[in-house]
Amino acid sequence: MPVPPTAAGPGDKSGGWTPRLVLSLVSIILILELLTVSYLMVSTALPSISQHYKTTQGAWLLTAMLLVGAVSAPLLGKLADMYGKRKMLLTCLSLATIGSLLSAIAPSFAVMVTGRALGGFLVPTLFLSYSLIRDVFPASKVAFSVSIATSGMGLISIAAPFLTGWLLDNWGFRSIFWFMVIVVAVLGPIIAITTEESPVRLRSRVDLIGAVLLGAGLAGVLVGVSNGPSWGWTSSGTLLYLIGGAVLLVAWVISATLVREPLVDLRLLRHRSIGLTTIAAGATYGCSAVYTMLLPMMAMTPAMLGLHYGFGVNAEQFALYSAPIGAFTMIGGVLVGLTAKQIPPRLMIVAGNIIMAIGFTLTAFSHTSKPLVILFAGIFGFGMGLCYAAVPNIIIASVAPQYQATTAGVVAASQSVVPGILPVIVFAILNSNIAMVVQGNAFYTDHAMTLGFLLGAVVAVVGFLAAVALPRRITQFSLDTEPAVDPAYAGVPA
Known part of the structure; x- marks a missing residue:
């Protein structure tokens, strides 16, 4: 049973921006951008890491993180509703810091994967952050803050590809994990100081x-x-x-x-808004995983191998290919935030998946021109930004406050499971189409690359279909009460 809030209820707080509130939002944005950036950094470093440890199982550097994120998200979501969202957010940051430290000093690939698995506790910070924003930010600032937080403001994401290249080319792959350790060690205390704890509590049991x-x-x-x-x-x-x-x-x-009281209450998924948004969210993050994994593998492959793809760029040069993804993701997220009261978030998800599918398809069939690949990456990033920002807005509007983190944890599980599975499937396709092995490093056929990008396009279509089926009117669902319109989202068009 839910416990009544001990302070001003979520969505009831009034007021504008204060220095503390701005610093709270900025620190949350930076942490969530680090989640995206850490995935991008490891994807970019994947060829170097695989070569160093002489392995063809590099996908597990991505999958281990997302697998832990998938399993821990529902569990931490329930704990957050029981004991406090800020408390669980800070716990996740501490565990992720330990994981990054372990990866930074890993003597073997197994230890590296273990560190990345602990890094998976960074995944739940996404829904814990926007659920916390929902509870403690002024109601008039919630939709905009969530949209900006979940898509970023480019504070790290635009510069990250260049930083990643500089770190990898000058200091090796271990430097990216030291970077993560330092950033979280600085931002964690700032969040603890500037962000209030949620007053909402839920009496429950842990499954x-x-x-x-x-x-x-x-x-x-x-x-x-x-x-x-x-x-x-x-x-x-x-x-x-x-x-x-x-x-x-x-x-x-x-x-x-x-x-x-199960880990995932399947009754939530039977609610149309939640179930379909869960599918759309999984598709969005799955698309992100596939594109950001394949792009560096394709661009960094030496052109002299004659595989009909590859530009032979180093990590620093690759920044020109990945920076547009971060920049246009930011633009898409800001657009969702600015139009949250005028354009339904479901339409943004529909548009975002169409744009991502276009980006995938164009890259699949035309990847021999550097300017075109860079353009296609930007197109994909814009679609991703629309989806990133719109998904949490639907969840916040669809669920009663005391079930925010629990429900968001279920959605986050999908956001981790799908991108955790897809890289493994992509690598299965790639490893079945090896063109040559040079000094222990596998290089794949052009056909395999095309299939990988087309798989991403199919996933985007799945997300599109789920978004199209979403209800026109957003209502608030609770396991205890009748549906109601969330006051933070009053006025959102049907």
């Missing part, structure tokens, strides 16, 4: 069994898919992981219907 079943099931399926090309898709090892993981996932679904 540890559900967390174990979901985590083990996802891990089993991902291991099977990842190693299928090398083990053989019909080998006993591959089938054991795939079938075992699937069985555990089925067991998790059954458990969720039997447990009184």
Whole structure:
């Protein structure tokens, strides 16, 4: 049962911008930009890291992070509603700092993956932040603040590709993890000082069994898919992981219907706005994972290999290809924030997925021209920014305050599961189409690259279909009360 707020209720606070509020928002923005930037940095460093550790399983540097994010998000969402969103946000930042430190000093690929797994606790900071904003910011500032926070203001994301290149080319891949350690160590205390704790509380229980079943099931399926090309898709090892993981996932679904307070309350997903937004959110972040992983692999491949793709750029030169993604993501997010009262967020998600699909398709079939690839990256980034900013606005408007973090945790699980699975699938495609191996490094066929980008376009279409099916009117759903219109979103057009 929900506990009444002990202070002014969420959405009831009035007032304008104050220095403390601005600093709170800026520090939250920087943390959330670090989440995106950390993924971009590791994606850019993936060729160097894979070469250093002599592995073809580089996708696990991305998947391990997102797998932990997927499993921890619903759990931390419930804990946040029970004990406080700021408290859980700071806990996640502490664990992510430890993970980055571990990756920075990793002597082996296994330790590197372990560090990246702990870095997955940075994923829940996304929904914890916008849920916290919903509770403690003035109601008139919520929609704009959420849109800006979730898409960024370019404070890091635009400069990050150039910084990443400089770090990688001059100091090696370990330097990017030291950068993450320093940034979080500075921003964490600032958030603690400037951001109030949410007064909203929810009495509940923690479903540890559900967390174990979901985590083990996802891990089993991902291991099977990842190693299928090398083990053989019909080998006993591959089938054991795939079938075992699937069985555990089925067991998790059954458990969720039997447990009184499950890790993921499936009743939430039956609500049209929440269920469809969960699908759209997963598709958006899945698209981001695929594009930002394939782009550096394609651009950094030496042109002299004659694979019909690749420009042979180094990490610093690659910034010219990735900077447009960050810049146009920011533009898309600002646009959503400025038009939140005039344009329904569902239309922004529809438009965003169409634009991302266009970006994917253009890159898939035309990637021999540097200016065109840079242009296509910008197109993709703009669509991504629209979706990034619009998704949390729908969730905030769709759920009662005491279930904000819990519901956002469910959506965040989708935002982690889909981008966690897709890189493994992409690498399975790539590893099945190896053109050559040079000094232990695998290079892939042009056909494999095309298939990878087209897979992203298909995922964007899925997100588009989910967004089209969203209801025209946003109503507030609660497991305890009748639907109502969220006061922070009053006036949002149907």
